[in-house]
Amino acid sequence: MHNRCMIDARLITLRVFARCGTIGATAELTGYSPSAVSAQLRELQRVLGMQLLTKDGRGVRLTATGRFLVAGSDTLIADWESLRAAAMQAGDQVQSHFGLGGFSTAAAQLLAPLAATLRTTRPLLEVQVLEANPARCFDLLVAERIDLAVIVAMQSDTYAEDDPRFEQTVLLDDPLDVIIPSDHPLASRETVTLQELASEPWITEAAGSTYHSLFTAAFTAAGVTPRIAHEAVEWETQIAFVGAGLGVGLLPRLAPLRGAENVVRLRITGRGKPSRRIVAAVRRGSITSPLIQESLGILQLSANRILTARPEDDL
Amino acid sequence: MHNRCMIDARLITLRVFARCGTIGATAELTGYSPSAVSAQLRELQRVLGMQLLTKDGRGVRLTATGRFLVAGSDTLIADWESLRAAAMQAGDQVQSHFGLGGFSTAAAQLLAPLAATLRTTRPLLEVQVLEANPARCFDLLVAERIDLAVIVAMQSDTYAEDDPRFEQTVLLDDPLDVIIPSDHPLASRETVTLQELASEPWITEAAGSTYHSLFTAAFTAAGVTPRIAHEAVEWETQIAFVGAGLGVGLLPRLAPLRGAENVVRLRITGRGKPSRRIVAAVRRGSITSPLIQESLGILQLSANRILTARPEDDL
DNA sequence: ATCGATCATGCACCTATTGTGCATGGTTAT
DNA sequence: ATAACCATGCACAATAGGTGCATGATCGAT
Known part of the structure; x- marks a missing residue:
């Protein structure tokens, strides 16, 4: 115990x-x-x-x-x-233990740097990072396995925004970019609209997955019905599909393209500019903790740094 | 643990x-x-x-x-x-364990019957009674050793009435009677005033003890300065002193005279009718517990029964 | 100063709480 | 019927948490 x-x-x-x-x-x-x-x-x-x-x-x-x-x-x-x-x-x-949880992109892009920073600013602090999907993150918070979670806010979540067990603060609105093959006619553009890509074969996550509803929501907001050609679970796979010319896809700006071959990232403009809201969740009451406060600050900082850096530096 | x-x-x-x-x-x-x-x-x-x-x-x-x-x-x-x-x-x-605490008289006269009653009404309940002075009772409540304490309310207590840790409810005002030798000129009376006993040699508890302040308060209220002849720690001793003709004393009505020889208990009337306030204390929040509520009811009941029975039946 | 009293704490040792792994029995779906 | 699933009991193991004694540190009184 x-x-x-x-x-x-x-x-x-x-x-x-x-x-x-x-x-x-x-x-x-x-x-x-x-x-x-x-x-x-x-x-x-x-x-x-x-x-x-x-x-x-x-x-x-x-x-x-x-x-x-x-x-x-x-x-x-x-x-x-x-x-x-x-x-x-x-x-x-000073706290002695600190558990962090987040979904894949957040874990890699936000929590890892946070952990690294805390390691230097608070050498005595024992930091633990757990990758987990948003639903599980909440469960881990309840189970006291983690103290702070970074999740995508889902309107259709079992966890309401005003759940008495948690407190949530918005970290950033992560815009969704389009990734297309570099030999695509639109590849030289800086920005596109979803309408322009209406007839493209789309790659998305499996129906029912965490981001699928986000995907459909983006298109209904833009008044477009996409043709779903392929399904992938991880961003890496999706990027590879796009690189192979199988179609186009949506990629959160937070997710890095790394050295992906034959893939171009374009900003979306026009009606229905989609984004996903990323929030930090903690157990209710702990929001005033100095460590939590410091962590939220660091998270927001690195989130902004990543957002402004891409896609320019990343292409 | x-x-x-x-x-x-x-x-x-x-x-x-x-x-x-x-x-x-x-x-x-x-x-x-x-x-x-x-x-x-x-x-x-x-x-x-x-x-x-x-x-x-x-x-x-x-x-x-x-x-x-x-x-x-x-x-x-x-x-x-x-x-x-x-x-x-x-x-x-149903609760499985229940700790009771109280000072000597309360333990014997109130808590023992309560424990006995609970033993029959709630056979599965494990009741434990601890005799302890009021100050210690509060400490035992804090230490979670007991769940309910019966104490005399002292204005000069370290524990304020509005301590955030406790809730207190008045059980009864326990009148102080006079005990005098049965061959005393006033022994045939039913009631006396403190003024009538002003010149008597008094027996009381040692200065600084729990009840000494009660004793002096009673006399200052009556406008009388008693002559303190002897000191005793327990009621039994005091009763014995009175029985031996050494003087007169104050005895709470709750305290039984038992088969004391040569001692008569008289009610006090007139100016400054003294009494001690007996209250039950519980940890704050627990007052609504069914078990606590039932116990408070039983305590009040037996307190009233004892008060009305004495001194008539007891003399 | 010295001695004794008081207080906290470390250590060796022991206990029993609390955990694991596996087997069992009951219940539902195929 | 059979297989999958779920909770639980049991034997066993780990370890948290307890006691008792010895030690060291501090304070008060002689």
């Missing part, structure tokens, strides 16, 4: 379970074994004298009491976080 | 230390050994990455950060207590 928080680890586990719904998933997320989670929850019920779980089919389910407890514990966690942050500030203290 | 609370036991220990000021006293109060307390606090500092203690002479002292943390944790504890209470109510759950 590795308690970095002052709230009983078993209660944290219960909160994670409330999200996962199964012991196994809770175990995976918390880093315990399923038996350990099972034992923890049983012990928790014994100590509190409350029945929190009921058998339900082949799994278990929260009782009304359990749901009540989980919901009520939100403010408890938030209060602790803000107390800790305030104490840190008041006493000019 | 016996966590009945969801707040880290080490933080509780820190809170106790904040009151005691020394590791040894903290150990005594929490039930740990001094080494354990020392280790806990060291570990707490490591985990939180905060310096909470400083060497100070041959002891240790809280840093500013430490004081800040302790002060801020008040609301955290209170929030947890009220959450637990609400969950108990919401889910119709």
